[in-house]
Amino acid sequence: MATENEMLHSSKAPEPVGLYPHARRAGNLLFLSGVGPxxxxxxxxxxxxxxxxxxxxxxxxxxxxxxxxxxxxxxLEEAGVSWNSLVDVTVFLTNMKDDFATYNRIYAEYFSENQPCRTTVEVSSLPTPIAIELKCIAAVGEKQTQR
Structure with missing residues (x-):
């Protein structure tokens, strides 16, 4: 598991397009940098x-x-954190009008059990030729409960 204030560089996720880690732990939170496909x-x-x-x-x-x-x-896995530990997801789409319904349907498949807070915004472009990027926060070091 990522230790306090540790920066994580994943061996499986795509390389960052700038000088930043894939994730960084602060206290009981793991902050993921923007992640694309x-x-x-x-x-x-x-x-x-x-x-x-x-x-x-x-x-x-x-x-x-x-x-x-x-x-x-x-x-998340390389940080020793489970998918169900996600507590907040910010989603950037480049074409809300055409892509939101498909994205929303697929999102529901992945988050049927855990339902983090979510914000979805449209942006005119992203740094590489992608149509979606996620910014996530996960809770670490605590038991996650569902209600």
Whole structure:
């Protein structure tokens, strides 16, 4: 488990695109940096098609949702924290109008048992050619109860 104030760099999640850790523990909380659907070791994004200039020509939000949730799980597991310890999720979508219904359906599959607080916002773009990014906070070192 991540120790107090420890920075975590996952061996499974995609490499950060800047100088920041995948996660950092502060007290009984684990803060995850923004996590996207890219695959570790490449710039590949599941379901994304790019033109010669690197602009997105098509994407599959369903594939990206599954990939981003898997990447969050990788970071949590390497920190010794369970999926059910998530207490807050902020979601950034680049196309709320077209993608929200699909994202919301898939989100419900992953969070049917644990239901963290959630905020979803639309942004004009993200740092890589992705359509979704998650910012998460998990509780650590305490028993998690459900009501």
């Amino acid at each position: 890219r695959q570790r070791g490449s710039n590949q994004v599941p379901g994304v098609e790019l033109d010669e200039a690197g602009n997105i020509t098509a994407y599959d939000i369903e594939k990206q949702c599954h990939a981003v949730f898997q990447n969050v799980r990788y970071i």
